Amino acid sequence: xxxxxxxxxxxxxxxxxxxxxxxxxxxxxxxxxxxxxxxxxxxxxxxxxxxxxxxxxxxxxxxxxxxxxxxxxxxxxxxxxxxxxxxxxxxxxxxxxxxxxxxxxxxxxxxxxxxxxxxxxxxxxxxxxxxxxxxxxxxxxxxxxxxxxxxxxxxxxxxxxxxxxxxxxxxxxxxxxxxxxxxxxxxxxxxxxxxxxxxxxxxxxxxxxxxxxxxxxxxxxxxxxxxxxxxxxxxxxxxxxxxxxxxxxxxxxxxxxxxxxxxxxxxxxxxxxxxxxxxxxxxxxxxxxxxxxxxxxxxxxxxxxxxxxxxxxxxxxxxxxxxxxxxxxxxxxxxxxxxxxxxxxxxxxxxxxxxxxxx
Numbered sequence: 001x002x003x004x005x006x007x008x009x010x011x012x013x014x015x016x017x018x019x020x021x022x023x024x025x026x027x028x029x030x031x032x033x034x035x036x037x038x039x040x041x042x043x044x045x046x047x048x049x050x051x052x053x054x055x056x057x058x059x060x061x062x063x064x065x066x067x068x069x070x071x072x073x074x075x076x077x078x079x080x081x082x083x084x085x086x087x088x089x090x091x092x093x094x095x096x097x098x099x100x101x102x103x104x105x106x107x108x109x110x111x112x113x114x115x116x117x118x119x120x121x122x123x124x125x126x127x128x129x130x131x132x133x134x135x136x137x138x139x140x141x142x143x144x145x146x147x148x149x150x151x152x153x154x155x156x157x158x159x160x161x162x163x164x165x166x167x168x169x170x171x172x173x174x175x176x177x178x179x180x181x182x183x184x185x186x187x188x189x190x191x192x193x194x195x196x197x198x199x200x201x202x203x204x205x206x207x208x209x210x211x212x213x214x215x216x217x218x219x220x221x222x223x224x225x226x227x228x229x230x231x232x233x234x235x236x237x238x239x240x241x242x243x244x245x246x247x248x249x250x251x252x253x254x255x256x257x258x259x260x261x262x263x264x265x266x267x268x269x270x271x272x273x274x275x276x277x278x279x280x281x282x283x284x285x286x287x288x289x290x291x292x293x294x295x296x297x298x299x300x301x302x303x304x305x306x307x308x309x310x311x312x313x314x315x316x317x318x319x320x321x322x323x324x325x326x327x328x329x330x331x332x333x334x335x336x337x338x339x340x341x342x343x344x345x346x347x348x349x350x351x352x353x354x355x356x357x358x359x
Contacts, residue, residue, distance in 0.1 A: 001034035001035060001036050001037065001046035001048065002033075002034055002036045003033060003034045004031060004032070004033035004034070005031065005032050005033070006029070006030065006031035006032075006033070007029070007030050007031070008027075008028070008029045008030075009026075009027070009028045009029075010025075010026070010027050010028075011025070011026045012024065012025040012026070017063070019063055019064045019065070020061065020062050020063035020064060021061075021062050022059070022060060022061045022062070023059060023060045024057075024058075024059045025057070025058050025059070026056075026057050027054075027055065027056050027057075028053075028054070028055045029052065029053070029054040029055075030052070030053050031050075031051070031052045032049070032050070032051050032052075033049070033050050033052075034046065034048065034049055034050075035048035035049065035050055046088070047085075047086050047087035047088035047089070048084070048085070048086045048087075048088070049084075049085045049087075050082070050083070050084055050085075051081075051082070051083040052080075052081070052082055053079075053080070053081040053082075054078070054079075054080045054081075055078065055079050055080075056076060056077060056078035056079070056102075057076070057077055058074070058075060058076035058077075058104075059074070059075050059076075060072065060073070060074050060075075061073045067112070068111055068112040068113075069109070069110070069111050069112075070109070070110050071107070071108070071109045071110075072106075072107075072108045072109075073105075073106065073107050073108075074104070074105070074106040075104065075105050075106075076102070076103070076104040076105075077101075077102070077103055077104075078100075078101070078102040078104075079099075079100070079101055079102075080098075080099070080100040080101075080102075081097070081098070081099055081100075082097070082098040082100075083095075083096070083097045083098075084096050084098075098130060099130070099131050100128065100129065100130050100131075100213065100214075101127075101128070101129045101131075102126065102127065102128050102129075103125075103126070103127045104124070104125070104126045104127075105124070105125045105126075106122065106123075106124045106125075107122065107123050107124075108120065108121075108122040109121050109122065116149065116150040116151065117147070117148070117149050117150075118147065118148045118149075119145075119146075119147050120144075120145070120146045120147070120148075121143075121144070121145055122142075122143070122144045122146075123141070123142070123143050123144075124140075124141070124142040124143075125139075125140070125141055125142075126139070126140045127139050127140075128140075128213045130213065136168070136169075136213075137168070137169045138166065138167070138168045138169075138213060139166070139167045139168075139169075140164070140165070140166045140167075140210070141163075141164070141165045141166075142162060142163065142164055142165075143162075143163045144160060144161065144162045144163070145160065145161050146158065146159065146160035146161075147159055147160075153191075153194075154190060154191045154192065155188075155189070155190050155191075156188065156189045156190075157186075157187070157188050158185075158186070158187040158188070159184070159185070159186050159187075160184065160185045160187075161182060161183070161184050161185075162182070162183045162184075162185075162208075163180075163181075163182050164179065164180070164181045164182075164183070164208055164210075165178065165179065165180050166178065166179035166180075166210055179210065179228060181208040181228075181230075183205075183206035183207055183208050184205075184206055185203065185204065185205035185206065186203060186204050186205070187201075187202075187203040187205075188201065188202055188203070189201040189202075196240065196241075196242060197240065197241050197242065197243075198238070198239070198240045199238065199239045199240075200236075200237075200238055201235075201236070201237050201238070201239065201257075202235060202236040202237070203233070203234075203235050204232075204233070204234055204235075205232075205233045205235075206230070206231070206232055206233075207230070207231045207233060208228060208229075208230050209228060209229040209230075209231075209267070210228050211226040211227075211228065211229075211267055211280065215267070215269075215280045216280075226267065226280055226281070226282060227265040227282050228265065229263065229264070229265050229266055229267045229282075230263070230264045230265065231261050231262065231263040231264070232261070232262045233259065233260075233261050234259060234260045234261075235257055235258070235259040235260075236257070236258055236259075237255060237256055237257030237258065237292075238255060238256055239253070239254075239255040240253070240254050240255065241253040241254075247300070248299060248300040248301075249297070249299060249300075250298040250299065250300055250306070251296075251297060251298040251308075252296075252297045252298075253294070253295070253296050253297070254294065254295045254296075255293070255294050255295075256291065256292065256293045256294075257291070257292045257293075258290070258291050259288075259289070259290050259291075259292070260287075260288070260289050261286075261287070261288035261289075262285075262287060263285070263286040263287070263288060264284070264285055265282040265283070265284065266282065266283040266285075266286040266333070267280060267281075267282060268280070268281060268282075268283055268333060268334060268335070269335070270334060283320050283322060283333060284322035284323070285320075285321050285322045286318060286319065286320055286321065286322075286333060287317075287318070287319055287321050288316065288317070288318045288319075289316070289317045290314060290315060290316035290317065290318075291314070291315045291316075292312070292313075292314050293312070293313045293314075294310070294311065294312045294313075295310075295311050296308070296309060296310035296311065297309060303349070304349060304350060305347060305348070305349045306346075306347070306348040306349075307345075307346070307347055308344075308345070308346040308347075308348070309343070309344070309345050309346075310343070310344040311341070311342070311343050311344075312341060312342045312343075313339075313340075313341040314339070314340045314341070315338060315339055316336060316337070316338065316340075317332070317338065318332060318333050318336040319331060319332060319333065320333050340359070341359075342357065342358065342359045343357070343358045344356070344357045344358075345357075
């Protein structure tokens, strides 16, 4: 039952102004597919089918009013249609239709106080509505204030504060309280030498992640009682790169990051018999420790061919530390691998590109 028939259409326009630029983008995706499932007692046929129609239009406008002040506006409208049917004669017949709409607006402003000191202020608005099967509205507001400072051409410091406010209405099951959270972050990098390009970087950040609209409200598979996920993140790393345009060895980059995350109410997904939508739940407390390593380079070959190779490796320990009485206490949480890696190989020749990736 893994058949699929899908069509995707995309189109875009962009233009430039004396002090700005703009973009318009259109997208449509239409598909019908079978939903695969287990083969039990030599029964291969499955009764689940899924139809999707996803469309959106979005635009961007950016303008530099002065050499110190610039502003950017993004806007998007999306409509998603999903129909899920389960005709399995051993289960209750299901024929659900979900119609979801989204409006997104973003307004970001940057002011250059000094040549080495920038200040930015941004406001984002998002509205989600789900109708037909159930009526739900969610409105989210984000406001952020950030600054970036460069000192002595070797030290960079960034600081930010993000305000999140969420209001949910017209829930058929229960009343959800409004959500309000302020999350700070500090980022720093230091370049001890002019040459080579060697950078030491670190950050400390609070994050706040609301469950997605689908996680909460897609009936039978969502979880209306999901809590937002909060985390404190620590990261330190080093980066070294070389750029030599006129040499056969054009570019080289290597870097490593070590991080630790303290997560409360971690949102995870697990299967519950249906592949259409997994069930979501919160894990009370999760500790995440990890290492990211990357290396890559670009080499000039004969006949104007450039060869690029990139490799990345991640080790991640993500353990549940909610309750010592649980038999899975300090076990790796589901669907987080201890080891993962990827490789990308690319050939470029006069505007033609050939890529291979492995995960």
